[in-house]
Amino acid sequence: xxxxxxxxxxxxxxxxxxxxxxxxxxxxxxxxxxLLAVWAFVPLAxxxxxxxxxxxxxxxxxxxxxxxxxxEYLLSDPSFWTAILNTLVLVLGVLAVTIVLGTVFSxxxxxxxxxxxxxxxxxxxxxxxxxPVAALIWKxxxxxxxxxxxxxxxxxxxxxxxxxxxxxxxxxxxxIVAWEWTPFATLILLTALQSLxxxxxxAARMDGAGPTNRVIYxxxxxxxxxxxxxxxxxSIFLLSIxxxxxxxxxxxxxxxxxxxxxxxxxxALLNFDIGGASAAGVLxxxxxxxxxxxxxxxxxxxxxx
Amino acid sequence: xxxxxxxLPGTIAAWVVAFLMVFPILWxxxxxxxxxxxxxxxxxxxxxxxxxxxxxxxxxxSGYLHFAxxxxxxxxxxxxxxxxxxFPAAYAMAFQPGRHTQDLLVWMLSTKMLPPVGVLVPIYxxxxxxxxxDTVEGLVIVDTLMxxxxxxxxxxxxxxxxxxxxxxxxxxxxxxxxxQMMHLLLxxxxxxxxxxxxxxxxxxxxEAFWSINLTAAHAGTLAAYIAxxxxxxxxxxxxxxxxxxLAVAPILLFGCLAQRRLVRGLTVGAVK
Amino acid sequence: xxxxxxxxxxxxxxxxxAVKSVDLTVEDREFVVFVGPSGCGKTTLxxxxxxxxxxxxxxxxxxxxxxxxxxxxxxxLAMVFQSYALYPHMTVAGNMxxxxxxxxxxxxxxxEKVQEAARVLQLEPLLNRRPRMLxxxxxxxxxxxxxxxxxxxxxLFDEPLSNLDAALRVQMRTELVKLHQALAATMxxxxxxxxxxxxxxxRIVVLEGGRVAQVGTPLELYHRPANLFVAGFIGSPKMNFLxxxxxxxxxxxxxxxxxxxRVLAFPSPAPALAIAPGAAVTLGVRPEHLRFxxxxxxxxxxxVVEHLGVExxxxxxESSGGTVIVRTDDLSRVRQGETVSLAxxxxxxxxxxxxxxxxxxxxxx
Numbered sequence: 001x002x003x004x005x006x007x008x009x010x011x012x013x014x015x016x017x018x019x020x021x022x023x024x025x026x027x028x029x030x031x032x033x034x035l036l037a038v039w040a041f042v043p044l045a046x047x048x049x050x051x052x053x054x055x056x057x058x059x060x061x062x063x064x065x066x067x068x069x070x071x072e073y074l075l076s077d078p079s080f081w082t083a084i085l086n087t088l089v090l091v092l093g094v095l096a097v098t099i100v101l102g103t104v105f106s107x108x109x110x111x112x113x114x115x116x117x118x119x120x121x122x123x124x125x126x127x128x129x130x131x132p133v134a135a136l137i138w139k140x141x142x143x144x145x146x147x148x149x150x151x152x153x154x155x156x157x158x159x160x161x162x163x164x165x166x167x168x169x170x171x172x173x174x175x176i177v178a179w180e181w182t183p184f185a186t187l188i189l190l191t192a193l194q195s196l197x198x199x200x201x202x203a204a205r206m207d208g209a210g211p212t213n214r215v216i217y218x219x220x221x222x223x224x225x226x227x228x229x230x231x232x233x234x235s236i237f238l239l240s241i242x243x244x245x246x247x248x249x250x251x252x253x254x255x256x257x258x259x260x261x262x263x264x265x266x267x268a269l270l271n272f273d274i275g276g277a278s279a280a281g282v283l284x285x286x287x288x289x290x291x292x293x294x295x296x297x298x299x300x301x302x303x304x305x
Numbered sequence: 306x307x308x309x310x311x312x313l314p315g316t317i318a319a320w321v322v323a324f325l326m327v328f329p330i331l332w333x334x335x336x337x338x339x340x341x342x343x344x345x346x347x348x349x350x351x352x353x354x355x356x357x358x359x360x361x362x363x364x365x366x367s368g369y370l371h372f373a374x375x376x377x378x379x380x381x382x383x384x385x386x387x388x389x390x391x392f393p394a395a396y397a398m399a400f401q402p403g404r405h406t407q408d409l410l411v412w413m414l415s416t417k418m419l420p421p422v423g424v425l426v427p428i429y430x431x432x433x434x435x436x437x438x439d440t441v442e443g444l445v446i447v448d449t450l451m452x453x454x455x456x457x458x459x460x461x462x463x464x465x466x467x468x469x470x471x472x473x474x475x476x477x478x479x480x481x482x483x484x485q486m487m488h489l490l491l492x493x494x495x496x497x498x499x500x501x502x503x504x505x506x507x508x509x510x511x512e513a514f515w516s517i518n519l520t521a522a523h524a525g526t527l528a529a530y531i532a533x534x535x536x537x538x539x540x541x542x543x544x545x546x547x548x549x550x551l552a553v554a555p556i557l558l559f560g561c562l563a564q565r566r567l568v569r570g571l572t573v574g575a576v577k
Numbered sequence: 578x579x580x581x582x583x584x585x586x587x588x589x590x591x592x593x594x595a596v597k598s599v600d601l602t603v604e605d606r607e608f609v610v611f612v613g614p615s616g617c618g619k620t621t622l623x624x625x626x627x628x629x630x631x632x633x634x635x636x637x638x639x640x641x642x643x644x645x646x647x648x649x650x651x652x653x654l655a656m657v658f659q660s661y662a663l664y665p666h667m668t669v670a671g672n673m674x675x676x677x678x679x680x681x682x683x684x685x686x687x688x689e690k691v692q693e694a695a696r697v698l699q700l701e702p703l704l705n706r707r708p709r710m711l712x713x714x715x716x717x718x719x720x721x722x723x724x725x726x727x728x729x730x731x732x733l734f735d736e737p738l739s740n741l742d743a744a745l746r747v748q749m750r751t752e753l754v755k756l757h758q759a760l761a762a763t764m765x766x767x768x769x770x771x772x773x774x775x776x777x778x779x780r781i782v783v784l785e786g787g788r789v790a791q792v793g794t795p796l797e798l799y800h801r802p803a804n805l806f807v808a809g810f811i812g813s814p815k816m817n818f819l820x821x822x823x824x825x826x827x828x829x830x831x832x833x834x835x836x837x838x839r840v841l842a843f844p845s846p847a848p849a850l851a852i853a854p855g856a857a858v859t860l861g862v863r864p865e866h867l868r869f870x871x872x873x874x875x876x877x878x879x880x881v882v883e884h885l886g887v888e889x890x891x892x893x894x895e896s897s898g899g900t901v902i903v904r905t906d907d908l909s910r911v912r913q914g915e916t917v918s919l920a921x922x923x924x925x926x927x928x929x930x931x932x933x934x935x936x937x938x939x940x941x942x
Contacts (some may be wrong), residue, residue: 023400028393032457033409035390037448039414042774046427084422108319110313119323125330128560132532133514133549137329140542142338147330147542149346152471156346168416179329187564199662202629207676207727213573217675221666240420243513247532268426278426285423292418296411 015075027219050278057272069281080280082255086223089176091238095231097178102185102230103223107215110193111188120190127183131243138176139165139248139290169249169256175242181237185230193219225298232295239288260284313535330553336544344542350407362541363548368522373532373551378441379526380455382458383448384505388498390449391456396490398457399464410461417454432519439521448509455508456501463497464490465497510556522545527552579640579653579730579763580605582624586635588621588787593811595621597787597942598635603731603765608757609764612774613784613810619736619767623847626765628655638789640730652885655724656733659740661716663708669719670695670704674931676727697759715744721756731763738773771811775799783807800925805933808861814890814902816927817867819860819875826854833860833928836897839874842922846937851931859929864890864904866922869911871922875901879913893917 023258054066074080109120126134143164144151151161164172192266204214242261245251251258251266260280268277311319336344338355352555363369398406428447429438436441445565467490475485513528520529531552562565581603588596596618603609611619615786624630626637628649636645644652655676664670674687682690695701698718704709708716727940734753738746754777757764768774769852774781777793783790783806790810791803802808808816824840825832831845841860852858867875877895891903891911903919913918928936 014361017481021401022403025397025403028397031390031408032394032413032415032453035450036413036416039453040419043424043427043431044419047424050426105322107317108322111315111319112309113311113316113319115320119319121564122323124564125327125557125561128507128511128557129553130511130528130549130556131334132528133553135327136531136545137333140545141332142329147347149349152347152349153413163337167506172491179326183326187567197660197662199658199660200664203656203658203662203723204664204675205629206627206649206654206656208679209675213679216665216677221664224666236418236420240422240514242422243528243532246517247614261420264425265518268429274426276493277395280425281426284420288418288420288423292415295417295418 047278047285049279050274050283053142053275054109055274055278057274066275070275073275074279074283078256079255079263083258085261086170086255087239087256087259087261089170090177090241090257093236094177094181094238095172095234097174098182098185098234099231101178102189103181103220103227105182105186106189106193106223107219109190110156124183124187126179127187129180131180132247134180135176135244138172138179143172165249166253169253173244173248173257176248177238177241180200180244181234184234185227188230190222192223192226196222229295229298232291232298235291236295239284239291260287327485330557333546333553336542337550339543341541341543343470344546347554354359359543359547362544366371366534366544369530369548369551372525372527375441375444376526376528378554379444379448379516380509381505382441382445383452383509384450384502386445387503387505388460388481391442391453391460391501392498394541395457395460395464410458413457417451421451423519428515429518438519439523439525441524443519444516444524444526447515448512451512451515451555452505452508457503458506459501460494460497463494463501466497467493498564500563500567503559504567507556507560507567579603581731581763581765582628582638582641583622584636584638584789585888586622586625586637586778587631587633587811589627589633593706594774595787599789600611601782601789601792603763606761608754608764608779609782610768610778611644611775611782612771613790617784618787619784620784621787623735623765623767627654628652628758629656631909633803639831648745652680652683653721653730654733655727655729655731656912657720658737661737663719663723664732665708668705669700669711669722672719673722673726676723690726690728691722696862697725698758702756709849713741714749715763717741717749721753725760729762731765732760734764734766736768737766738768739770746773753777762804765898772813781811783809784811787849801935802861802927803935803939805859805890805929808927808929808935809811812863814864814904816863817901818902819862819899819904820897821858821860823850823852823854823856823858826852832919833858835874839876841874843923843939848934850928852936857931858936859931859933860916861929862921863925864902866925867901867903867919868905868922869903869917870920871918875919875921877901877917877919879911879915879917882911882913891917894918931937 016122051070052065052067053063056065066181066296106122109116109123109239113119135160140148143150145161145163145169154161162168200218201214204218209217240261241259242265245257245262246265261284264277264284267273267280269275335351337359338357339350339353340356340358342358343350343353398410430440432443437446471489471493472485475489476522480488491529512526513532516526516529517532520526525533531549534548578686580859581601583599583601584679586599587594587595587598587601594793597621610781612621613619621630625632626646627902628644632645639647639652639654664675667675670688670691671700673691677687691704692701695704698721700715700718700722703711703715708719711719719741721739737753738749738850741749753766754779766773766777780792780794781790781798785806791798791807793801793803795811798811802816804810805818809818819835821835821841823831824834826849827845828849829845830842830852832840834840875893875895877893879891880894880900881890883890887906889905889911890906893901894905895901901919905911924939927938927940
């Protein structure tokens with residue numbers, strides 16, 4: 001590696017930058033590194049500290065170290081378990097739908113057909129819609145049981161209207177979120193498909209694999225890794241779904257659509273229970289880190305390649 | 306060799322899928338050009354005289370332009386800041402890599418994996434205590450930090466793709482570091498910088514969690530505005546649609562422009 | 578084993594005619610090489626034989642049966658791709674057995690055939706590895722192994738050595754020739770490298786602009802090129818082309834004028850040349866058929882001398898303006914800047930008319 005010499009004009013041995021160069025290099029890195037370090041560690045540490053304290057903004061005087069009582073309280077709270085369950089249903093359900101649809105859509109869009117570029121943009125467009133807008137389009141224009149488009153379709157089919165957010169609130173929420181995130185899966189899988197060596201498909205054709213077998217034995221294995229990465233990226237984002245819930249169900253009815261993220265929001269900003277919300281926050285971080293661990297391993301492996 | 310043409314069923318299926326996915330956006334756009342009574346008509350009206358009155362009403366709504374301006378300031382401001390901070394860092398990592406460069410990069414990316422809700426409490430309290438709550442500056446800071454890892458990564462990957470030979474040739478030709486930067490690096494990396502910027506703008510424009518939780522009437526962005534707008538104004542579909550169209554249109558355009566390069570940014574290079 | 582017949586086979590891409598009415602018979606067990614510059618249609622022709630491209634016009638027969646509409650896997654042909662096209666997620670054994678698995682062969686039979694092919698190609702220790710853990714040469718062998726396992730009637734190779742380094746390429750060339758002998762199979766091999774073509778082929782098909790320029794054995798092509806294109810394409814360094822005028826065409830002797838006062842005479846062929854006296858012709862002489870003499874029909878100044886060890890290439894700036902290459906083993910005498918005189922080998926060379934077609938060859942064969 002002689003990268004450093006390019007700009008310095010000095011012959012510098014591999015890996016060991018001259019001190020002046022090294023200082024400059026650190027100077028260039030330090031704003032980004034410093035800011036991110038503060039951003040990553042300070043609030044995290046604070047969350048951790050608060051989670052061991054009694055702290056409610058409504059009663060600021062009653063405040064002190066309570067050990068793991070916030071966690072005990074949280075873990076014995078049925079609302080917490082409902083939220084965890086809701087989170088899992090939302091995340092896993094949406095993941096399943098987006099990966100399946102994303103695979104099918106990317107295979108369809110990877111064909112050579114007239115207007116392909118336009119069709120791709122149409123499929124990807126929902127990803128760029130502001131989350132509250134996405135929620136409101138579905139809540140009002142499409143899902144409304146009286147005047148909504150879907151109610152009319154059901155009426156045409158001779159079926160009764162569905163009060164989506166009353167009777168199947170989680171399903172309705174999942175439809176919205178899946179609509180937003182299917183484009184993401186499609187876009188990534190489509191990109192991956194385009195990196196498939198066409199000679200591999202031809203070799204498979206010579207080997208007697210028909211269209212279906214080519215998909216099963218060549219295309220799907222090729223998509224396995226990008227799909228895994230899509231799943232990991234998406235789960236990080238899905239774990240934090242918030243605006244869609246706020247604008248449609250506000251966690252209800254009852255606690256039917258209260259996810260962990262939404263629960264923390266309620267505890268922290270509506271009930272001002274800083275200690276309890278922080279304990280839940282720590283658990284959310286742990287949950288996310290499990291996913292992130294695998295994701296970062298995949299990313300690091302790619303950096304080496 | 307020539308790519309094989311899709312079969313007719315394949316073509317139809319692809320177009321049906323495309324139409325179904327875009328339909329909600331399309332329907333919103335159509336509704337925005339209706340009057341309020343047309344908007345809720347059953348059966349839904351496909352033929353009607355388009356009017357702009359809903360747009361006028363949305364724009365006349367108290368504060369719409371104010372929130373739109375906030376969105377523009379926050380997304381542009383945070384993007385410019387993120388690029389200014391990321392550029393030297395990405396440059397140093399790409400051209401003067403040390404032993405720990407890769408670990409550093411992976412660590413930077415891993416900060417993105419922190420769920421915002423995990424640090425909602427401390428950030429809210431810090432903002433409250435420093436007077437940053439409901440300020441544009443506060444939101445710019447948050448969005449900058451949110452996007453910084455992705456911007457660093459994108460710039461790094463674009464720098465790394467610049468062939469070393471070109472810079473070495475310039476060096477042999479006696480072109481100094483500053484001129485290398487101005488005449489080679491910037492032009493060569495500008496598509497990369499542009500796509501990093503585009504992605505950062507899209508992400509911060511569409512960022513809803515922090516803008517809803519950290520702002521109110523003063524510094525709210527369109528995301529926060531529309532989320533709040535929904536409750537009292539929910540019944541005025543045409544006006545709501547018009548406001549939504551205005552809020553979504555610029556980013557939709559940007560997104561379509563940038564879609565090719567977005568995959569690299571969104572998956573931090575794990576999928577090429 | 579397979580005999581292939583192409584009758585007026587053509588390929589159109591929209592209005593572009595990539596392959597123009599090719600007639601060709603590939604005999605059973607023959608090793609035929611398609612060679613030509615890039616864009617000459619050689620790969621398209623191969624892909625039409627494979628069934629990966631539709632045949633726009635004309636007919637393809639495999640063992641006497643019309644095969645235009647037969648799908649690729651039913652033609653009994655196996656193909657080795659330029660990129661090898663190994664399936665990255667399958668082991669070497671999985672790659673080699675894939676075709677049999679698709680054909681629904683029992684597991685034991687697949688394993689046996691894979692084992693057998695692996696033995697021939699010395700791949701046995703690698704059977705459980707993935708392609709990305711293999712070297713270029715090993716991947717190449719796996720790709721060939723995948724073809725062998727199917728026991729095809731014929732093998733198709735699309736520039737299979739172009740991704741290997743020079744030393745490995747020479748080695749694989751020999752291995753492929755041995756493999757051809759061992760399998761006694763029909764092979765069609767596409768390359769842009771005339772050295773590969775010369776060293777491996779029973780017969781070479783030279784393609785130019787989608788058309789067959791000449792079909793023949795390597796030595797036929799070398800000594801009796803049918804036209805200027807083949808003459809120039811086969812052989813390295815290239816054949817020298819000298820402009821000349823036929824001044825006298827007698828019953829016994831034909832005289833060419835290379836330049837005023839420099840003439841060249843040789844015995845007339847039978848039948849006599851079908852050109853009028855005074856017609857312009859091109860004389861083709863290979864570099865090794867020129868030698869330095871005291872006084873000869875060619876004169877010039879030595880421009881560059883390249884010592885290659887086993888031979889020496891001398892570039893002579895000829896007095897009429899062109900450059901003539903001389904291949905000699907003489908290391909001592911010629912120096913740069915020296916004025917030299919050249920003579921032609923008395924019974925080697927080719928004569929071409931203005932259209933570029935060969936008129937006749939002075940050649941022992």
